[in-house]
Amino acid sequence: MGDLCISGDVTNIPSTSHQVRHESSKYYIIERHTHHRKQVNCDAVSNTSLLVNSFEFCSSVGGIITSLVTLTTYLRHRLIRFIEDLVLQDDEGCSESLAICSSGPYLRSSSHSICKFDGEGCSSSPKFYIADTGPGIRGRTLDMREELLVNTSYEITKTSYSHQCVSFIIQGLMLPLFGFRLAWRLALASLRCSFYYVRCAQVQVRSITSRVCKTLRGSSDDIGWLQHTPGMAPVEDGTARFLELLGKIRNGEHTLPNSVVYLLIPGLFSNHGPLYFVGTKRFFSKMGLACHIAKIHSEASVEHNACELKQYMEELYWGSGKRVMLLGHSKGGVDAAAALSLYWSDLKDKVAGLVLVQSPFAGSPIASDILREGQIADKETRKIMELLICKLIKGDIRALEDLTYDKRREFIMEHKLPEQIPLISFHSEASIALGVLATMTQIAQTELPWLPVPRLGVEEPDVLQAGCQVPVAIPISAAMAACALHLQLRYGEKSDGLVTCRDAEVPGSVVVRPDRKLDHAWMVYSSGKKDPDAPDCSEMCEALLTMLVELGKIKEVC
Structure with missing residues (x-):
């Protein structure tokens, strides 16, 4: 196909x-x-x-x-x-x-x-x-x-x-x-x-090193800070005049006027120490002078006691019509100075003067070493002190904290003492001899409900009546001597056991430095061993107040 x-x-x-x-x-x-x-x-x-x-x-x-x-x-x-x-x-x-x-x-x-x-x-x-x-x-x-x-x-x-x-x-x-x-x-x-753990270890080592250094250094940089502070008024030595007035008082020449009311202000833990200022008050009352012991909560803070003292002085002034002359021992002097600094506008016509006896006006190395932050075992030590002061004594930890150098520096820089008020600073040095370590200081008396006293030739022993007072003595002088030795060896400072001499001097005041070795408790408690040839604490308080009266007259003239 x-x-x-x-x-x-x-x-x-x-x-x-x-x-x-x-x-x-x-x-x-x-x-x-x-x-x-x-x-x-x-x-x-x-x-x-x-x-x-x-x-x-x-x-x-x-x-x-x-x-x-x-x-x-x-x-x-x-x-x-x-x-x-x-x-x-x-x-x-x-x-x-x-x-x-x-x-x-x-x-x-x-x-x-x-x-x-x-x-x-x-x-x-x-x-x-x-x-x-x-x-x-x-x-x-x-x-x-x-x-x-x-x-x-x-x-x-x-x-x-x-x-x-x-x-x-x-x-x-x-x-x-x-x-x-x-x-x-x-x-x-x-x-x-690894770097993180090394860094943590370095931080821990630095923290421990810092704590050790701060613990070892202690209060070396704080003692005497007030004297080196610019702008503070200089002090005047009045020891010679004090010794002269003390000699006249021992010879029976008493010149304290009856135109003022004398108020004695106790220090820290005074509520738990019977017979605190009791002998001095009795001594003044025998001379016909109006003398009172301030009833304050000694274990409270400085500002709290300052407010109480202000009300106490106003009551005394309005009740008697006389001005009040203050003598404060230890923390009592700090409380009185705080009351004048905070409420001077209300007290300037009601107060005649202030004597600070062994008062840590600039601070205490003992209080600072106990409560210093950043040292070894600082938190544990603070908890122990809170347990003792707050729980056992029913006080306030701020009572001790206000005596540290940091708190005193803050208060003094913010609240100045008035220049018009007559001031006297008294401080002493405790003995650190070995014989003092065995000294027993009488600080209280207690009542025993009964005490059987056996007698020879009597079948039933006699029983002492209820209310019999027996003196209680504890080694306060020995404890003060040990503290003074500690401060002398660690800081090279003279002290009465609790307060160094430099920290007890108030700027602008007349300073009295006795030639006797007196511990911190000598001015308020009587010792079991009394020297009849030496003045006692009541006579020394009278000499200080007499000197304050003279100083007040000089200020009024000026």
């Missing part, structure tokens, strides 16, 4: 169309891989520039490891792309030999069959239109289609397998890098932890 010319209607062969559809899918896969390869090449260029920047600015080991990982990832992509390019080149060679459209719109076979390819692009399905010129053309066409499908599936499978192999190899190469990076981070974490 002759050739069949295609001019009108054509017959659509499904098998040929199915073959061309697979061939179109193959070309689409090739184009997709080509497009993906271009995108990966662009990513590779950007990764290369990123790698260069990383090596330029990376200065740590962690940055170098990150750069190595980036480089490995880049090499993996390049190797995958290289294998894909080889596979795609083989695919393109096969496609060129099998492409129908490469030589024209018509393909002539050996049997003179003519087929037409209607290709409208990759998006539309290609169709084959053939004119069957022989019975063998259809079989060869089917063989070509099957061969094309097998080659395409084989190439796709080969490409996927190559990707998996390359990925597995690259991941195996990257494991050491990730392991090294993990080891480096663990090493850095261990190093940071």
Whole structure:
């Protein structure tokens, strides 16, 4: 039969169309891989520039490891792309030999069959239109289609397998890098932890060193601070006049006027010490003088006692119409001075003068050493003192805290003593001889309900009546001597056992420095061993008040 010319209607062969559809899918896969390869090449260029920047600015080991990982990832992509390019080149060679459209719109076979390819692009399905010129053309066409499908599936499978192999190899190469990076981070974490513990140890060592230094230094920098403070008024030595007046008093010459009321102000823990100022009050009362002992809570704070003293002095003034002359011992002198500093506008016409006897006006080294913050066992010591003062004695810890150098410095700088008030500062030095350590000081008397007293020749012993007073003596002088020795050895300062001589001097006052060795408790408690040739504490208080009266007259004239 002759050739069949295609001019009108054509017959659509499904098998040929199915073959061309697979061939179109193959070309689409090739184009997709080509497009993906271009995108990966662009990513590779950007990764290369990123790698260069990383090596330029990376200065740590962690940055170098990150750069190595980036480089490995880049090499993996390049190797995958290289294998894909080889596979795609083989695919393109096969496609060129099998492409129908490469030589024209018509393909002539050996049997003179003519087929037409209607290709409208990759998006539309290609169709084959053939004119069957022989019975063998259809079989060869089917063989070509099957061969094309097998080659395409084989190439796709080969490409996927190559990707998996390359990925597995690259991941195996990257494991050491990730392991090294993990080891480096663990090493850095261990190093940071070690530095942290070393730093904590340094802080602890510095804290302990600071505490030890502060404990050993104690009050060395605080003793006598008031005398070195600029702007403070100088003191005047009145010891000679005091000794002269004391000699006259021992000869029976008493010149204290009855125109004032004498108020004795006890010190710390006086509420628990019977006979505190009792002998002096009795001595003044025998001379016909109006004398009172201030009934204040001695274990309260300085400001609290100052307010109570202000009310007490106003009551005495309005009750008697006479001005009040103050004599305060130890913390009592500090309380009285605080009352004058805080309420001078209300008391300036009611107070005639103030004598401070062994008062820690500038502070006490004993109180400061006990309550100093930042020293060894400071919290434990404070808790012990709070237990003793607050729980046992029912007092206030501020009573002791207000006598430290820090609190006294703060109060004195904020509240000045008035210059118009006559002031006398009395301080003494305790004896540190070995014989004083055995001295027993009588401080109280107690009543015993009964006490059997046997008598010889009498069957039944006599029984003392209830209310019999028996003196109680404790070694206060021995304790003061031990404290004075401690302050002398540690700070090289003279003291009465609790207050140093320099801290007891009030700026602008007349200072009395007796030549006798007197401890802190001698001026208020009588000793069991009395020297008849030496003045007692009552006579010394009278001499101090007599001197204060003279000083007040001098100030009134000036």
